[in-house]
Each structure stands twice: as C-alpha cells, then as structure tokens.
Amino acid sequence: MALCLYTVAIFMTKIIAFETSCDDTAVAIVDSDGTICSDVIYSQIKEHLEFGGVVPEIGSRAHIEQITFCTKEALSKANLAAKDVDAVAATFAPGLLGPLLVGSQFAKGFALANNKPLIAVHHIEGHILAGYLDKNFPKPPFLSLIVSGGHTALYLCDEEYKIKTIGHTLDDAAGEAFDKIGRKLGLTYPSGKQIDTLASLGDKEKFFFPMPMKDTECFNFSFSGLKTKALTYINQNLVISEQERADFCASFREIICTFLTKKTFNALKKYKVNSLVVGGGVAANSRLRDFLEFEAKKNEINLFLPPLRFCTDNAVMIAKAAHLKFSKKHFTSLKQETFATLDIEKKDVLTS
Ligand code: KG4
Ligand code: ZN
Numbered sequence: 001m002a003l004c005l006y007t008v009a010i011f012m013t014k015i016i017a018f019e020t021s022c023d024d025t026a027v028a029i030v031d032s033d034g035t036i037c038s039d040v041i042y043s044q045i046k047e048h049l050e051f052g053g054v055v056p057e058i059g060s061r062a063h064i065e066q067i068t069f070c071t072k073e074a075l076s077k078a079n080l081a082a083k084d085v086d087a088v089a090a091t092f093a094p095g096l097l098g099p100l101l102v103g104s105q106f107a108k109g110f111a112l113a114n115n116k117p118l119i120a121v122h123h124i125e126g127h128i129l130a131g132y133l134d135k136n137f138p139k140p141p142f143l144s145l146i147v148s149g150g151h152t153a154l155y156l157c158d159e160e161y162k163i164k165t166i167g168h169t170l171d172d173a174a175g176e177a178f179d180k181i182g183r184k185l186g187l188t189y190p191s192g193k194q195i196d197t198l199a200s201l202g203d204k205e206k207f208f209f210p211m212p213m214k215d216t217e218c219f220n221f222s223f224s225g226l227k228t229k230a231l232t233y234i235n236q237n238l239v240i241s242e243q244e245r246a247d248f249c250a251s252f253r254e255i256i257c258t259f260l261t262k263k264t265f266n267a268l269k270k271y272k273v274n275s276l277v278v279g280g281g282v283a284a285n286s287r288l289r290d291f292l293e294f295e296a297k298k299n300e301i302n303l304f305l306p307p308l309r310f311c312t313d314n315a316v317m318i319a320k321a322a323h324l325k326f327s328k329k330h331f332t333s334l335k336q337e338t339f340a341t342l343d344i345e346k347k348d349v350l351t352s
Pocket of ligand 2: 123127148280281312313
C-alpha cells in the first residue's frame with residue numbers, strides 16, 4: 001500500500017493554466033489523470049455589454065484586475081499552495097494581444113517565482129484537446145471541427161498530435177455570424193446561446209436561406225452570404241413579432257448547423273478518418289450537437305463532443321493541452337513572445 005501511494009505521488013503532475021485570449025479570465029488546475037482540481041472563470045460580459053462586442057483595452061484592464069483573485073481562488077479550491085504545482089501553462093496565441101499578454105506574462109511571473117517549467121499553449125490546440133485525458137477521448141488520427149466566435153475550421157490531427165488545417169472560414173466565424181445577427185435582433189452579446197434558445201420555439205421552414213458554397217468541394221466555410229440574407233429579412237421588417245423572431249432564429253440556426261455538419265462529414269469521408277472531435281463555443285449549440293450525433297451514428301464515426309461547459313473558452317482545456325506537452329517535455333522559455341495571430345501549423349514556435 002505504501003509503495004502504491006509513493007508511486008502515485010511520483011507520477012501525478014498538477015498543471016495550473018491561464019486562459020485570457022479574449023473576454024474570460026480563466027484559471028484551472030488539472031491533474032495528469034484528468035482530474036479537474038479547480039476551474040475558475042471570471043466572465044467580462046458585463047464590461048463589454050454596452051459596446052455590443054469585446055473592447056480589447058477594457059478586456060486587458062479587467063484581466064489585470066481579476067487574474068490574481070482568480071489564481072488565489074483556483075489554488076484555494078484545489079487546496080494547494082503555488083509551490084505545489086508542477087508546471088505553469090498559458091495561452092500565448094492567437095487572440096487579442098493585450099488580453100493574451102496579461103495571462104502569458106502572469107504565467108511567466110508565476111513560473112519564475114516558484115521555479116516551475118512554463119508551457120505555452122496555442123488556443124486552438126486547447127479547444128481540440130479540451131477532452132484529452134478523458135476516457136472516451138479518441139486516439140489520433142482524428143478530424144476536428146472548431147467552431148467559435150473567432151474561428152471556424154477543420155483540422156486533421158495525426159498520431160503525433162501534429163495538427164494541419166484542411167479548411168477554414170473565408171470571412172466570418174460561425175459564432176461571429178450568430179453574434180452579429182443577434183445584435184441586429186436586439187439580443188445581448190454574445191447571442192449564439194440566445195438564438196439557440198429562441199430557435200427551439202420556432203419553425204425552421206419559415207425563412208429560406210440558400211446553402212453556402214454548394215458547388216465547391218473544398219472544406220472552407222463562408223457565412224457572409226447568410227449574414228447578408230439574414231440582414232435583408234430584418235431590414236424588410238419581416239422579423240418583428242415574437243413568433244417571427246423564433247422562426248427566423250430556427251431557420252438561421254438550421255442552415256448554419258446543416259452547413260457545418262455537411263462539410264465535416266464530407267471531410268471525414270475524404271480523409272478516411274473515423275474519429276471526430278468538436279470544440280469551440282458554437283459546439284454548445286443544441287441543433288449542431290443533434291446533427292453531429294445523428295450523422296456520427298449513421299456513419300459509424302467515433303464522436304467526441306465536450307460537455308457544454310468546456311465548449312466555450314476555459315482554462316481546463318489549456319491545462320489538458322499542457323499535460324500532453326509536459327509528457328513530451330515541450331517546455332517554453334521565459335523569453336517566449338505572445339502572438340495575436342499564429343497558424344496552428346506553427347504552434348511549435350511556442351516550444352523553445
Ligand atoms: O470558444 P468561445 O468561448 O470563444 C472564442 O474563442 O470565440 O466561443 C464564443 C462563441 C460566441 O460567438 C457565442 O455566441 C457562441 O460561441 N456560442 C453559441 C452557443 N453558445 C455560445 N453559438 C451558438 N449556439 C450556442 N448554444
Ligand atoms: Zn475559443
């Protein structure tokens with residue numbers, strides 16, 4: 001028994017992670033067996049509410065104000081002191097530069113002060129690996145659909161966890177389309193979840209939306225045509241009554257979810273992979289989840305959908321991606337730069 005406990009003590013690794021790439025100040029501590037010791041998020045929604053979107057300067061300031069409190073709370077919930085963690089991780093790219101700098105520099109200070117290794121994580125890698133260490137997370141190779149307010153893309157992850165983009169949006173991200181149309185409808189930012197709720201009360205056949213890019217075989221996405229069509233209906237005063245709003249949301253949600261599902265399953269077929277990992281805020285959409293589950297069953301695809309809580313931005317996903325890096329000894333220098341944009345193919349520049 002004593003030997004057993006000793007063995008566990010040697011191999012269990014605790015990582016504290018910081019995620020501040022946009023409007024959430026998130027700090028989490030995750031164990032190497034996947035146990036979430038703590039998961040703290042301060043959402044800045046109310047700071048940005050009156051502007052209808054994220055204001056980077058206000059975001060940076062709010063991160064600075066909150067990050068120490070969130071860190072203390074994460075350590076206290078995990079019943080740990082700073083010196084008890086084994087490594088320190090943070091999102092270093094991509095995102096809003098000011099907000100990213102707050103988390104990445106705080107992580108450097110934490111690592112330096114406690115003499116712990118630093119691990120820089122790419123935000124998309126975090127979304128893709130949000131379920132890593134879960135018992136039903138697929139072994140690579142797998143395809144990943146990441147669909148959020150800032151990104152909509154399909155990625156192939158190989159056996160070595162090397163990630164390659166096989167398609168991406170040519171204009172807006174799907175979440176951005178939901179948010180922009182939601183704003184026109186008078187909903188508060190971010191509106192994806194409210195559109196999802198309203199849609200459940202509506203008739204999806206009432207408003208016609210053409211399928212985007214239907215004559216192309218590539219795996220890119222485009223939402224600008226749908227957005228223009230949606231704005232036309234709104235400007236023609238066709239979306240006024242409560243029922244019209246619900247019908248409109250149902251039709252708009254339907255076309256976006258059908259489009260995302262179609263492209264994803266075409267890609268699975270083309271690349272002959274039988275596992276699919278989905279992530280990002282829009283992966284919380286109830287209709288999209290239903291479509292993906294239905295198609296996965298029909299096509300015998302092993303589908304991993306994170307619980308709703310881990311679809312939107314969080315620090316648990318950064319800690320999990322960091323565990324994979326820790327196991328490969330992919331550490332980062334304290335001199336590491338932070339990048340507002342960085343293709344996933346170049347994520348290894350974060351390891352130095
Ligand atoms: O991943 P995330 O938290 O942040 C980014 O990295 O962008 O995603 C936020 C996005 C927002 O655009 C929000 O409207 C959307 O996710 N979202 C949803 C739902 N919940 C959040 N979109 C559609 N349906 C939902 N249920
Ligand atoms: Zn995100």
